[in-house]
Amino acid sequence: MNSSEIPILRLGKVLLAGLSNELDDKTALRFADELSHQVSAIGAEAVVLDITKLEIIDSFAARILVEIATMARLLGARVVLAGMRYPVAITLVELGLDLPGVETALSVEHAMDKLAPPGGSRVG
Amino acid sequence: MSDRKLVKNGQVCSLPIRAEDDLLTARHAVRAAALQAGFGLVGQTKLITAASELVRNCYVHGGGGDLVIEHLSPPPRAGLRLTISDDGPGITDPAKALVDGFSTGPGLGHGLGGAKRLVHEFHLETEPGKGTTVVITRWAG
Ligand SMILES: Nc1ncnc2c1ncn2[C@@H]1O[C@H](COP(=O)(O)OP(=O)(O)OP(=O)(O)O)[C@@H](O)[C@H]1O
Ligand SMILES: [Mg+2]
Numbered sequence: 001m002n003s004s005e006i007p008i009l010r011l012g013k014v015l016l017a018g019l020s021n022e023l024d025d026k027t028a029l030r031f032a033d034e035l036s037h038q039v040s041a042i043g044a045e046a047v048v049l050d051i052t053k054l055e056i057i058d059s060f061a062a063r064i065l066v067e068i069a070t071m072a073r074l075l076g077a078r079v080v081l082a083g084m085r086y087p088v089a090i091t092l093v094e095l096g097l098d099l100p101g102v103e104t105a106l107s108v109e110h111a112m113d114k115l116a117p118p119g120g121s122r123v124g
Numbered sequence: 125m126s127d128r129k130l131v132k133n134g135q136v137c138s139l140p141i142r143a144e145d146d147l148l149t150a151r152h153a154v155r156a157a158a159l160q161a162g163f164g165l166v167g168q169t170k171l172i173t174a175a176s177e178l179v180r181n182c183y184v185h186g187g188g189g190d191l192v193i194e195h196l197s198p199p200p201r202a203g204l205r206l207t208i209s210d211d212g213p214g215i216t217d218p219a220k221a222l223v224d225g226f227s228t229g230p231g232l233g234h235g236l237g238g239a240k241r242l243v244h245e246f247h248l249e250t251e252p253g254k255g256t257t258v259v260i261t262r263w264a265g
Contacts, residue, residue, distance in 0.1 A: 024148050056151065056169065058176040059234045087169035094170065095177075095238035096224045 006031045008038055013045040014115060015077075016108070021053045028064040036071045044077045048111045052083035062097045069102040078103060082111040135195040141179055141208075142188045150179045150191050154206065157193050161202045163264045171204060171262045174242040177235035178208040178258050184229065186210025186256055196261065203244075203263040211255035218248055 189210030227233030
């Protein structure tokens with residue numbers, strides 16, 4: 001099912017994907033494909049990308065992340081980037097890449113809270 | 125300020141950039157060197173990211189080349205100097221290529237200018253038809 005090496009978990013209408021410490025070009029491209037397939041297959045309302053472990057985001061990886069967010073939005077889903085490491089954030093700012101259209105959250109937990117409807121039951 | 129008195133401590137490592145997998149190998153080598161040189165988390169991340177940009181440019185735009193990693197140790201500072209070179213098509217207008225948003229490919233065009241901002245010293249030498257060499261230096265700590 002999941003042909004990329006990044007595990008994609010389904011929690012109701014939310015997809016949760018955990019990226020590892022390294023994101024190489026091929027894996028990133030395969031992951032973007034697989035994720036868009038799954039978003040449309042289950043009619044996902046949101047995608048949470050757990051990047052807690054990701055140590056480097058260069059301009060290539062940034063472009064893929066923005067493409068994933070754009071693609072998901074076109075399919076009607078929100079994308080939340082959760083748990084960015086602070087050296088990665090500092091580096092992205094210096095690269096001049098602010099990931100337009102990508103929501104962020106401090107952690108996966110914060111991302112899930114963000115997605116939960118106010119006062120309603122938790123998503124997932 | 126000037127790096128005239130730089131002393132190399134003799135540790136030099138050269139890596140070929142010929143295939144896509146070499147991008148990852150190069151990143152690993154720079155990380156290992158940065159750890160050895162005593163870089164902090166932020167400095168390490170900045171240097172590896174800059175290297176990633178330049179090595180990818182070397183592979184994608186320059187048709188492949190080499191990465192040379194040198195340890196610099198003018199006491200009390202430690203640093204790393206990376207030289208990324210190719211004998212590809214070169215860059216016709218280097219000033220333009222350094223501007224954010226300029227790309228001759230599908231990229232965002234932030235690689236070259238971004239790499240420059242992520243290091244302490246940046247030298248670009250390029251000649252159309254001959255190739256491109258970028259030398260970057262970042263100090264630890
Ligand atoms: N080693 C090289 N040889 C030839 N041309 C190069 C080289 N490095 C950069 N360039 C030229 O400079 C331009 C800008 O490079 P830069 O890295 O900023 O952007 P990019 O590689 O196109 O996109 P990205 O944001 O994904 O890095 C490139 O599009 C290319 O035309
Ligand atoms: Mg580039």
